[in-house]
Amino acid sequence: MQGFRLPSTVFNIARSRTGLPSFRDGAATHNTQADETIAAVVDEELKLPKLSSLAIILLANVWSQLTFFIVVSSSNEYAAHLGGTATFAGLVIGIPTAISGLTLPFLTRWDQGGYKRPLNFACACQILGNILYALAYRANFLYLILIGRMVCGGGFTWFMYTKRYCSDPRIVGIRRRTTLAGWQVLGQGIGFSAGPFVGGLLFKVGFGNSVFNGFTSPGWLMAAMWAAFWVAVQVFFEDVPCTVSSAIPLQPITASANKDNKALDEAAISEVPEGSRSPSPSPSPSPPPAPAFKMAPNQVGVTLTMCWFAMLCFFVLGAWESNIPVFTGSDAPQNPFHFSPFAAGNLIALGGACTIPFLLLNLHVARRVQDRHTLAVGTAVGTAGLVLALALLAARRVAYGPFFVAWLLVALGFNVASTVTLSLLSKQLPGEWNGRVSMFIQYSNYTGRVTGAVWGGAGVKVGMLGYVGLQLGLVGIGCVMFMSLWKNLKAKMG
Template identity: 30%
Template structure:
């Protein structure tokens, strides 16, 4: 079967029509040839021509869904979307190496530092519904206008970085928080990064886990560059006499410039996919949607479990990342630059494995990817907890265990929305994306606060909490295992 584009949405027919009569004397229409449409199957009904003087023809075109399993959106749009994911994670993590020192300089505490790191995702959760309304107007017939939240993310990131940087000049602690809250509005894009990778109207069935893996890769690279860049700029600006460009603000000024350049590229290069230039025929989705049934009990349990999996994965990663500058400063006498490099090196190590997982996702089930990730995370947490309880946790072991846990939970959380998009009917795909993003946003906020409060909880207490949540996730996965089996195609 060959698929080709046509300049006209109306299929054209060639050849002669043989019009026999049935036993009641009614004429039946059959076509011998067909050309000029993306559709590969068709049939034509002719409603009792003897009763209709105008010989009207009712056409019903049926599309073969298997022809669109490998479809992708425009490549430049994919690149801009995932670069937005990368930049968002850089903006989110670039403050981690200097956040504790910056807040102490302005009179804050380590717990306030954790709030500074984590508050953006809480704001993104609050702004989620308004952004959904903004990006999904009724006239789009179900298509999401991704460019709208992307432009919004650019504007609010620019405002947020400026406010964060000017807090030192203004000597106003809460201006840091205000700036990060504007960043939080921009971070509603975390939902759209995941949604774009699994959008049933843009991405074929076989490509969803693949693109989701690339989104995780972009996030991982962002988590690598962010702390490293923040620590590097802090080191080279620490002798600055200016309160505008200082060791605390240099990173955010650099991100301000980068977001300006990205905004220009976005406005000129991003190509929106709507019903007028659809990559996947809407008839495929509308046919599935017309058969929508209420969620079953099993599907509701699965949805709740995906929320929990997202929550524990990002909670553990966020609590680790927020606690590392505090932990390494006390036990290893690390500077902001060194703790930034610690986080960056870990992300650099796992990035190739994330990429490999994306490539292999076509041959490995989503549930198997989740299991592997959670088992790796569990093993790393268990070893780290034992060493911490024994008060013998050298920096090398601490780094290795953090890296394995980071990779494990990044891998385990990668296929969540992709899996739900395969298990749930199209009507519930947006709901699934929102449920997972709510888990991510809550986890990033609570995890960052808990990591910033490391000495109140104690390292052993924090790791025991992480380990317990992971055990619960593995137990539930064992119970739902047989319900989330996918056929590899």
């Protein structure tokens, strides 16, 4: 590092974390040793898992999202063909989430802290579930649709494992978690845009065959894709080591440290209390066992806030995804469209597709912006979409262009906001809490998705103004929590 020297404060902090003497202690240690110490800390905070394994994890998330949404366009007609009602079709879409929630506690006890077992379980469930869904037409058995989607629900437990993998301290450094969460949300966007479009396209093409037709083709397609993917899992996926990270809870950032923030960020290390510094370079023989971690009141507040936003994002997204086909095909006084299910699915897909460039941009921005700022901007954009929709409905001047813009803002804003719920929380709690924190966020997502879908389906019946108004009220509660804990939401970038 000739020609460049980091500030002595950075070297002192690095030495304090490794037991090396600091300059203020008057110890003479060669600069190379300090440089190596800082490099080790930086590498730890920027580490990433093996690329092939990470690609498998993220691709499994995309496949899961596609499987969830591909039946949205045709499930109502499929159920009607076999003698079912619209309510039954809604149950077909919503039941996998409930099954996932019931399955997760048992699966997490069996996974041994790894990912290979739940990934194999997800692949098996998705293959079998999609085959059963497709066979219902040939068997002329209505409830086989429901059974197939229930089996798929076991595979949708992978949503939680994707989040857990992207924040696992054993393989992901603290400054890479929001970036990986951004990739996970990008896959989420691809799923809810491509899924309805592909399902609607397959339904429109038809394929006049008693086995492979517009109703059954989504099931056969996804079963084949999962079977090919399962082969790739066996070849390329490498599970994480079965060790527990000795992560340390982050220390709150005080005003007195603000002047050193730039230097600390460049070195990718954080300061520790003065009393914990070792006066000599000799290492401690064996550290005493760490006491059980107990959350401070501000950490409890941050956890509740992140769980609220995890629920809120999926409540709003789920409400709109289920309401758009209902509203645009209804006799509501504000509805000028009278869309077919295929046209409504295309509207959902187009809005999702238009978010993709912005979600890609978010991957770049996430490395340079704090999570709390990403959460604030995403919530603001989504809220702007809700306000626009409320204004259009109140004025009874709903047109395709403005309504599409409202949906685009909602889809973009709340997808971006959902990026940071787990990554921010994982930076403020010990690494060994990652499993339970992932469960907190996932069950919040499940709660939002189920209740949002129900609320969206009932939107026309309760009144569209009240439908949007409740969403704005929930956002308001989140903003109060968010603003009250603004200082405590500060975490490392990346």
